[in-house]
Amino acid sequence: MTPKIETKNLQLYYGAHHALKGIDFSANANTVTALIGPSGCGKSTFLRCFNRMNDLIDGCDVEGQILIDGMNINDRYLNVDELRKKVGMVFQKPNPFPKSIFENVAYGLRINGINEKKILEEKVEKALKQAALWEEVKDNLKKSAMSISGGQQQRLCIARALAVEPSLVLMDEPTSALDPISTSKVEELIYQLKEKYTILIVTHNMQQAARVSDKTAFFYIGEMIEYNDTTEIFTNPKIERTQNYITGRFG
Amino acid sequence: MFKKIINKIIEGFIKTSGWVSSIIVLLIIIFLFKEASGLFNKTPLEEGYMLVVNKKNPIDKLNPDQLKNIFDRDSTSWKTLGGMNADIEIFTVEDISTFYNDSMIGENMSNLPWCINDHISKTENVISYFPEKYLPKNFEGKILHLDKISVYQFLKNKIWLPSARPVSQVGAMPLIISTLLVSLVAILIALPIGLAAAIYLAEVADSRIRTILKPVIELLAGIPSVVYGFFGLVIIVPFVQKIFNLPVGETGLTGSIILAIMALPTIITVAEDALRSVPKAMKEASLALGATHWQTIYKVMIPYASSGITAAAILGIGRAIGETMVALMVTGNANNFTFSLLKPIRTIPATIAAELGEASYGGLHFKALFALGCILFLITLMINVYVEYLSGKKQTK
């Protein structure tokens, strides 16, 4: 089976700063992979390689191969907008648009040229249900997305990402700005989404990584130190540094 | 202890500054309206003059429009004014020698009042005006009551000739129309160009180009308007004249073009700041969903920055509508009543600037100019309120 995503000798430089040092990584479809490691070790940078968000940063240089479904996306001639339609992203801080709840979810669909009201309504409802937000907002779809709670906003952002039916979803510390109740809702959601999507999630929360992920990768100063099944990493880490980190001895 | 006193003093200073400046602004507005309201206390007849008819004339009063028509010879019969069936004969002091010889008028015109009285009492269809000092002792005519200028007439009348004699004509309509037209067209030209330039600077240009371009554009805002006027006179006026094949190039459109150029730096800088203040998270959210850069700009960034962009538009309009020098220099200064942009026109600020010097203090003309000032003030106020309302509506949506 070809892995859903794969990187081969991935190097990334922010100008002179070597932020990712030869990462070889792969993850299968319909799995959740957690990326852990101390701050500044390159987790977000790594995540943003899969939808080429690093393109936005001046002086950022990426070398090596990044494969999605066997196709190298680290290619100058790749249509980045098309790529991003297939790779959803959820950010650390909820960032809904200052539009209505409906329009937030419909945004990606409209970008794809879908403007028919019925189809939009169907797809928005589906995405909101997938994001476990439908019941809470179905009567208030016209309400501004800025008026709902932070936890709801983050689920709205998840719904927004899911509406365009990506196959890969990138989540960068999606619960770090949320309260415990919202966090557990999002975690539950991630667990369910696995059926349809492949998920990469950056997290600082060890319990969260253990709860939601199938595999865990430990990053340290631009290197992927250890990558294994989540249970293995948390019960039987092979490398001392990993153990130190997950037991909270540093980071 | 010492520090506390200093703090108290600074606090007090800030507080009073706020109050004082608000009160000053308020006083200016009150002064403006007080002077302007004086206009509607006056009749359009030259000050110190009186208007008389024969005793048998049934008409007791005339309104300013009727009076104007009489002296313009537009109304030639008393009948049209609801009076007798006779032509209107206008008699002024200058005409006196056609009726009376020098010896009857007397030395130094000492007998003038008697002559006036004599002529008016003998001519049934006469209307006359003369300085009060010539009013005869036992006047046998009828002094006409003249209506005051009304706000409605001031706004509606189409002729602006405040120094016309004997009846001043203060119709602000052509000035109001010109001002609105010129400003509107200016902003229609400037807003799309300004917005496009702001988008270019904020989103497209690389940082090297921006560091050159931004200060240059800001510099443009600091150029005195008379220089723009000069530029307009030398470049835009002939240009407009040639393009549209006009007899004169000083037109409303010329004014609009230069005002648009003048409003551009303000619009560009303010709109660019607004676009730059759109959070990175908004941009990234849109791009991550597969939106192109342009889609992100017009679907997310412009709506997000809309209140800033509206502010840019207000400031731009504000600059255009109140701009005096340029309007004075390149719009032709003709108080035409026209909706055409290709004819010479004259705006309210240009009129005030051009005429205030020649208007005698406290006179009708003077007050009429203040009334124009009030109109200008009310126009800008309405624009501000309206735009505030619009942007407020956007935000609650």
Ligand SMILES: Nc1ncnc2c1ncn2[C@@H]1O[C@H](COP(=O)(O)OP(=O)(O)O)[C@@H](O)[C@H]1O
């Ligand atoms: N836009 C950027 N420009 C330059 N350096 C950056 C940029 N973003 C991140 N870095 C650097 O790259 C390294 C990895 O950052 P990041 O991927 O954000 O780490 P993490 O998400 O694991 O906390 C850090 O040392 C950070 O300072």
Ligand SMILES: [Mg+2]
């Ligand atoms: Mg990070």
